[in-house]
Amino acid sequence: MISLRHRLLAGLLPLLWSSTMVLSQVQEPPPRQEHAEKQEAGGQERSEEQTGGVAGGEAGDDIAAHLEEAAVAEGPEVVEPLKEQDSGDDVTGKIKEAKEPDAGLWRRAPLSNLHRLWRPWRQQLSDDLGLDLGLAYTTLFQAATDGIEDPRYGWSGDFDIFGKWRLVNKAQKNTGSFGFLVEQRHRFTEIAPNDLGTNIGSLWGTTRGFNVQDVALAQWWWEQFLLDDRLKLSVGKLDPRNYYNGNRFQSQNTFFLNRAFSENPTRRFPRNSLGVNARLALTDHAYLSFGVHDTNGRKTNSGFGDLDKDDLFGAIEIGLTPRFEGLGRGRYRFTLWSTGGGDSSRGESGTGFALSFDQDLGNNLVPFLRYGYQDRDLRNTKNVISGGVGVLRPFGREADVLGVGLSWGDAEDGDLPDQFVGEVFYRLQATGKVQVTPGVQVIVDPSRNEEDDVVGVFSLRVRVVF
Secondary structure, X not given: OOOHHHHHHHHHHHHHHHHHHHHOOOOOOOOOHHHHHHHHHHOOOOOHHHHOOOOOOOOOOOHHHHXXXXXXXXXXXXXXXXXXXXXXXXXXXXXXXXXXXXXXXXXXXXXXXXXXXXXXXXXXXXXXXOEEEEEEEEEEEEEEOOOOOOOOEEEEEEEEEEEEEEEEOOOOOOOEEEEEEEEEEEEOOOXXXXXXXXXXXXXXXXXXXXXXXXXXXXXXXXXXEEOOOOEEEEEEEEOHHHOOOOXXXXXXXXXXXXXXXXXXXXXXXXXXXXXXXXXEXXXXXXXXXXXXXXXOOOOOOOOHHHOOOOOEEEEEEEEEOOEEOOOEEEEEEEEEEEEOOOHHHOOOOEEEEEEEEEEOEXXXXXXXXXXXXXXXXXXXXXXXXXXXXXXXXXXXXXXXXXXXXXXXXXXXXXXXXXXXXXXXXXXXXXXXXXXXXXXEEEEEOOOOOOOOOEEEEEEEEEEEEO
C-alpha cells in the first residue's frame, strides 16, 4: 500500500516543480520613466501602495496623473499600523482597486472605454461630496476530477456595490466616514462553487463566498479616526474578517480561492453582524485591535432583532508592521478570539488563536505563513497551517499576480486523516478593468473521501471592477 508520504509527494511535487520553474523566470521590472521624472521634478517619493498594480504607460495616457486619482481620499496619511491590509477584502481595498488606472494586455477594450466615461463622474462625487463609489462583478467556475457525489462542478457570480462617504473632516485629520457594501450572489449550475468541497469530501471548502444570496446590505458602519489619526473606531454591521487575522492574499475575489488561504478554516467568526472594533496605534509600527460582535447576525437582515447578551464574539489582536531596509513592509498578526455561542458557532462556546505573517522581500516577492487552532468542535478543522508566496509583477507585467500555496490541516474528528492542499493561480490583468485568473488545486487525502487519494480542482475566475 502506498504510504501517506509517497502520496503527498506524488500530488504536490509536480505542482511545486512547475511553480518553481515559473518563479525562476520572474524578472524585476524596469523603472518607469515617467515615474522617475516625476520624482526628480517634485522631489517626492510615492509609496508602493500607490504605485503597485499599475501598468506601464502608453501614448496618449498620463499614468502619473491617474495615480493621483487611484489613491483613496481619506484625509491625511495615517500611520502604518492603521492602514488597511492589501488584500482588497474590505471596502477600502475594493475602492482602491476600482480607482486604479487602466492597465492590462488590451488598453483599448470596450469596458475600458466605459470606465473612462464613469471615472470623471465618480471623481467629481469624491471631490465635491466626499463619496467614493465602486462596482464589481466576479464569476467563478470550478470543476473537480473526482468526488464522493455529483455534481463535481459549480459556477456562480457575485455582484457588489460599495462605497465610503467622508462626512466629517473630509480633508483633515480625525476623518469620519460612513461605509457600506451591497451584495447579491447567484449560481448558474446545480451547486455553487462554495458547495463543491462537500461533494468531493474535502475537510474545508475549495473557496469561500460564491454561494447564493439575495440582495443584502451586507455591511454598514461608521468609521471615526481620533487622537490625530492614531485611533480608529468602527461601529455598525461589521465583517469580523476585515478586522482580525487578515492576510495579504486572503481575498477569494482577487487571490487564492481555497479556504486554507482565503480564510482560516479553524476560525468560528460570526457572519456580518452588529459590532464595534477599536484599532489603536501603539507605536508607528505596532497596533492593538479589539472588539465585540453579535454571533446571531446575517448578511440578509439588519441585525437589531438578533442581539443577545449571551451570544457574543470577542477578539483581540496585536500586530507589528515593521519596514526592513532592503526588503520592505511586513505584517505580523497575533490573534485570540472567543465565542459565547449563537447561530454562528452551532450554539457552542469556544476559543481559538491564530497567527498570520506576510513580509515583502523587495518589490516582487511576498511570502506568507498562517496558523490557526480552535479548542472545541466549532469547526471541522482543529489545526491548520498554510504558507506560500505571492509574486507581484511576474514577467515584468505590472498588474499581474502569481500565487503558490501549501497547507496542512487535521480534523476535529480524530478518526479522519490529515488533509494536504496545494494551490497555484495566475491573475492576468486582461484589460484595464477585467481580471482573468486560472488556477489549480491539488487536495491530497481529502479527509471525508475514502475513495480518492488525490483530487484535482480546476478554476477559472473573471472579475470586472469599476
